[in-house]
Amino acid sequence: MALVEIKNLHKSFGSNHVLRGIDFTVEQGEVVCVIGPSGSGKSTLLRCVNLLEVPEVGEVFVRGEDITDRDCHLDAARQQIGMVFQQFNLFPHLSVLANCTVAQTSVLKRGKAEAEQIARANLDRVGLNEKVTAYPMQLSGGQQQRVAIARALSMDPALMLFDEPTSALDPELVGDVLTVMRKLALDGMTMLVVTHEMAFAREVADRVVFMDAGVIVEQGPPAEVIGNPKEERTRTFLRRVLDPTHVEPTP
Amino acid sequence: MTTDTATRPAASDADRPGPIKAVPVRHPGRWVAIAIIAVLAAMLVHLLVTNKAFDWDFVFQAMNQKPVINGFLKGTLLVTVLSMVVGVAGGVILAVMRLSDNPILSGVAWLFTWFFRSIPRYILLFTMGTLGILFQQGISFGVPFDWKIIDWLGLSGDWRFFTLDANQIFTGLVAGVIGLGLSEAAYMAEIARAGILSVDKGQAEAAQALGMSSGKVMRRVVLPQAMRVIVPPTGNETIAMLKDTSLLLAVPVLGELFYQLQSIGSTYYKTFPIAVAATLYYLAATSVLMVGQYFLERHFGRGFGTQAPRAARPAGAGGA
Ligand SMILES: Nc1ncnc2c1ncn2[C@@H]1O[C@H](COP(=O)(O)OP(=O)(O)OP(=O)(O)O)[C@@H](O)[C@H]1O
Ligand SMILES: [Mg+2]
Numbered sequence: 001m002a003l004v005e006i007k008n009l010h011k012s013f014g015s016n017h018v019l020r021g022i023d024f025t026v027e028q029g030e031v032v033c034v035i036g037p038s039g040s041g042k043s044t045l046l047r048c049v050n051l052l053e054v055p056e057v058g059e060v061f062v063r064g065e066d067i068t069d070r071d072c073h074l075d076a077a078r079q080q081i082g083m084v085f086q087q088f089n090l091f092p093h094l095s096v097l098a099n100c101t102v103a104q105t106s107v108l109k110r111g112k113a114e115a116e117q118i119a120r121a122n123l124d125r126v127g128l129n130e131k132v133t134a135y136p137m138q139l140s141g142g143q144q145q146r147v148a149i150a151r152a153l154s155m156d157p158a159l160m161l162f163d164e165p166t167s168a169l170d171p172e173l174v175g176d177v178l179t180v181m182r183k184l185a186l187d188g189m190t191m192l193v194v195t196h197e198m199a200f201a202r203e204v205a206d207r208v209v210f211m212d213a214g215v216i217v218e219q220g221p222p223a224e225v226i227g228n229p230k231e232e233r234t235r236t237f238l239r240r241v242l243d244p245t246h247v248e249p250t251p
Numbered sequence: 252m253t254t255d256t257a258t259r260p261a262a263s264d265a266d267r268p269g270p271i272k273a274v275p276v277r278h279p280g281r282w283v284a285i286a287i288i289a290v291l292a293a294m295l296v297h298l299l300v301t302n303k304a305f306d307w308d309f310v311f312q313a314m315n316q317k318p319v320i321n322g323f324l325k326g327t328l329l330v331t332v333l334s335m336v337v338g339v340a341g342g343v344i345l346a347v348m349r350l351s352d353n354p355i356l357s358g359v360a361w362l363f364t365w366f367f368r369s370i371p372r373y374i375l376l377f378t379m380g381t382l383g384i385l386f387q388q389g390i391s392f393g394v395p396f397d398w399k400i401i402d403w404l405g406l407s408g409d410w411r412f413f414t415l416d417a418n419q420i421f422t423g424l425v426a427g428v429i430g431l432g433l434s435e436a437a438y439m440a441e442i443a444r445a446g447i448l449s450v451d452k453g454q455a456e457a458a459q460a461l462g463m464s465s466g467k468v469m470r471r472v473v474l475p476q477a478m479r480v481i482v483p484p485t486g487n488e489t490i491a492m493l494k495d496t497s498l499l500l501a502v503p504v505l506g507e508l509f510y511q512l513q514s515i516g517s518t519y520y521k522t523f524p525i526a527v528a529a530t531l532y533y534l535a536a537t538s539v540l541m542v543g544q545y546f547l548e549r550h551f552g553r554g555f556g557t558q559a560p561r562a563a564r565p566a567g568a569g570g571a
Contacts, residue, residue, distance in 0.1 A: 079462035103461035
């Protein structure tokens with residue numbers, strides 16, 4: 001059984017039909033990168049996977065459970081899905097450690113000591129074990145994003161969603177975050193990553209999905225989709241992104 | 252300003268203004284103002300110390316009377332605290348209701364706010380004092396229309412769980428606290444709503460994505476951040492509430508500070524020293540509240556730096 005299965009997903013904002021029938025699966029342990037032009041609906045697709053956006057048509061199955069079903073326990077489903085946002089969205093009123101424990105204690109009902117131990121282990125994993133007492137404002141963007149990853153990991157998710165995790169970062173900070181994500185992929189984490197980092201997608205992804213205008217145009221191994229795209233739209237997009245005059249931050 | 256000439260490139264020497272003759276700036280206006288204020292201050296001190304109408308001995312004696320002290324502690328301080336507890340709790344609940352997707356909840360909250368904001372507090376308190384007439388059998392909590400249902404089922408007895416004596420509730424401090432608290436809740440609702448709306452939507456989304464229920468999202472993530480916006484106006488509301496406790500006379504609450512002072516004043520035919528005594532009490536209490544507000548603001552400002560609002564800070568700036 002696929003970890004995530006999306007069937008015939010449609011989503012509109014008013015008259016703007018953003019997702020126009022998406023069918024798509026993510027297998028356990030797979031790293032899937034979603035690429036595509038701005039406004040093509042990548043973020044919307046990702047946000048439908050944990051129902052931050054509610055689709056009008058279609059189903060989203062997580063471990064076989066339809067989370068678009070009204071009877072589904074949505075909060076329980078969301079616990080298994082970690083999400084990392086472009087703007088980090090750390091809780092500014094909580095210390096780094098408390099950011100990583102608040103959901104553990106209040107949702108998973110873990111004891112304080114256990115939650116802190118797990119949080120420290122995950123902060124260690126992202127290379128920030130000495131920042132536990134700091135507040136998010138006192139960290140650089142790259143550090144904040146790594147805390148956000150540790151916060152999500154502390155809930156022991158089965159799947160991690162990343163929405164352009166490095167797009168808000170200064171170029172020299174991108175590498176640290178991508179290193180953490182690469183390590184996570186090697187550890188076998190199932191990941192669904194919206195990104196403009198083609199080098200990362202090519203290296204880490206098991207599968208690349210190219211989206212345009214609310215549909216999946218093409219998907220397959222990175223060597224095929226990025227290296228040798230079949231569709232004209234994919235080629236146009238990649239030509240624009242990989243254009244030598246177009247400055248891309250390299251990890 | 253001189254920046255214009257300073258930055259203009261390559262002007263010839265002749266065009267340049269000569270060296271500035273530096274003369275220390277004098278502030279004649281400032282000295283005049285200081286002199287005037289000094290004279291006024293001296294006059295005030297003179298008035299306070301020498302004018303017999305102040306009758307300071309009587310002022311402090313009146314302030315020291317047991318009923319007056321009680322009036323201050325219970326009528327002023329206790330009622331302020333209790334009314335603000337009711338007001339803040341009610342206001343936050345109303346604000347959350349107002350912002351909910353459920354039209355019934357938000358409608359009820361709107362109606363409540365409309366009603367209590369429309370009535371002057373003095374009249375509201377007067378009304379609270381008379382409400383006992385509505386519930387001459389006492390106020391019962393139980394199944395509505397229970398006698399009808401019981402009748403229909405052919406049973407006897409009643410389904411009321413407990414009954415309160417309305418004439419006890421709608422008198423004195425309790426009526427005052429209910430009246431002031433509900434009225435305050437209507438105002439606090441707007442303040443709390445503004446506070447909740449000031450928190451970035453991404454915060455609630457991040458908390459939801461971690462599996463928190465909407466109640467937890469509110470309590471653990473949104474409200475603590477909204478407090479930063481809610482606390483300063485709430486401090487003002489508290490100070491206003493402190494002063495509005497003098498309206499308790501409408502209920503009536505005879506233990507109220509100013510009523511007690513006035514009754515002393517009328518006994519001894521001294522009205523002005525009584526006004527001074529009341530003023531001193533309110534000045535002292537308000538000053539204490541302002542200190543409290545400072546510490547609350549500092550507490551809820553944690554993690555937000557000192558000046559820069561969060562949104563204004565570019566990602567990746569600062570830090571190690
Ligand atoms: N909350 C919203 N309300 C209205 N329209 C929205 C909302 N969120 C997204 N949209 C619209 O949906 C479309 C797709 O947005 P989406 O954010 O999914 O694109 P994207 O592929 O992630 O683009 P980008 O690469 O710029 O992040 C856009 O036209 C956007 O304006
Ligand atoms: Mg996006």
